[in-house]
Amino acid sequence: MNAGVDRSRIAPTRRAVLIGAERYRRHSYGDNHPLGIPRVSLTLDLIRAYGALSEPEFRISRPATPVELERFHTREYIGALQQCEAEGRVAHRYRQRHNVGNFENPFFPGFFTTPATATRGSIQGAELVLEGWTAFNPAGGMHHARTDAARGFCYLNDPVLGILRLRQEGLRVLYVDIDAHHGDGVEAAFRDDPDVLTLSLHMDTAYAYPFEGGGVGDTGPLANAVNMPLPRDMNDDEYRHVFGRLWPAVMESFRPAVVVLQAGTDILGPDPLGKFRISTQLFLEVVERILMDAPRHADGTPRLLVLGGGGYHPLALARCWTGVWGLLSGRELPEAMPPEAEALLRAVDWDLDEDEAHFESLFTQRIDRAISGEVRAAVRTGVDALLSGHPGLRGRSRRT
DSSP states (O other): OOTTOOGGGSOOOSOEEEEEOTHHHHOOSOTTSGGGSSOHHHHHHHHHHTTOOOGGGEEEOOOOOHHHHTTTSOHHHHHHHHHHHHHTSOOHHHHHHHOOSSSSSOOOTTTTHHHHHHHHHHHHHHHHHHTTOEEEETTOOOTTOBTTBOBTTBSSOHHHHHHHHHHHTTOOEEEEEOSSSOOHHHHHHTTTOTTEEEEEEEEOTTTSTTOSOOOTTOOTTTTOEEEEEEOTTOOHHHHHHHHHHHHHHHHHHHOOSEEEEEOOOTTBTTOSSOOOOBOHHHHHHHHHHHHHHSOBOTTSOBOEEEEOOOOOOHHHHHHHHHHHHHHHHTOOOOSBOOHHHHHHHHTSOOOTTTTSTTTTHHHHBSSOOOOOOOOOHHHHHHHHHHHHHOTTTTTOTTTO
16 A cells, blocks of 8 residues: 555654545535535545545544524525525525525535535634644635625635634634635624734736725725735745735734634646646645744644635645645655555546646646746735735834
């Protein structure tokens, strides 16, 4: 088993847990949903092909109950989702009232239970962080959903419910969203809570979903939202420049007790819905910086909850999230794919970019190389404007 993998190099060195469920293998989001591709199941299989997940590190999530979900969502909305699943269809009144059963948020088997399981995973992850662990729920990160409506492929807002569980214990929470799309649902949920700050680096909504909000000047009434809209074709050097300026300023000004990271992979170059040119190498560099700077439990374990999010290229996503788990659990994973891992990825039914130069390396290497490039003047100007103009960050631009 796992020929070519040196087990002595893949032993965990940090207290981390990974949350999943067999439901993600048996019940995808259906053929008409962008999340219907193998994501969580493929990630788990790839991690196991590396021999990088022990039984004590893996936790299984159950579906969240209506009572748990109604801490954020309306009772009417939760009842509608359950009714749709029971009837096997979306009634017109629910389609009109809750934005479900359409092209944006289609019906699929497990319409309520699958997102409810992912949501309980994020609540469970928050509870595990409270118990002294670092937690990773790759099925989570559905950051667009509102209290009474689905948005942007997201039916239930698990980041909000995970954060609410942390807030229940009085913790000051920093939510960091590196998904290609603006984390608008989470930002809206906490706009009146001074002990939650949301930081979102995303495609400018002038050209990308949700096509509104997310601008530099969108700080919320309490200045507890930090938004950095980014132009098309962001390369590694540009993203590193922006994150390297913003991250320390946010940490210094807000001083959280815990960090929640939404780690959507649609910023990666191969992703069909993203418009950036970011490498897996840079993605993991950003995650590692957040991991290293996160607040600590008494034993040194990072107080960090990591959620999944967008990501519509299954091969790029699974490679990337396997790397995320390696960082969280303190494992040194080989860059070359073990034979079992390569065979696993080649068995995936995916050919969208098979004619691209990068395609073959998706099966043989876990990390693609840096995508370098000039840092455009507009990018420098944008981050300067945010640092100098944001009420909570003003005056920190020279020190970061």
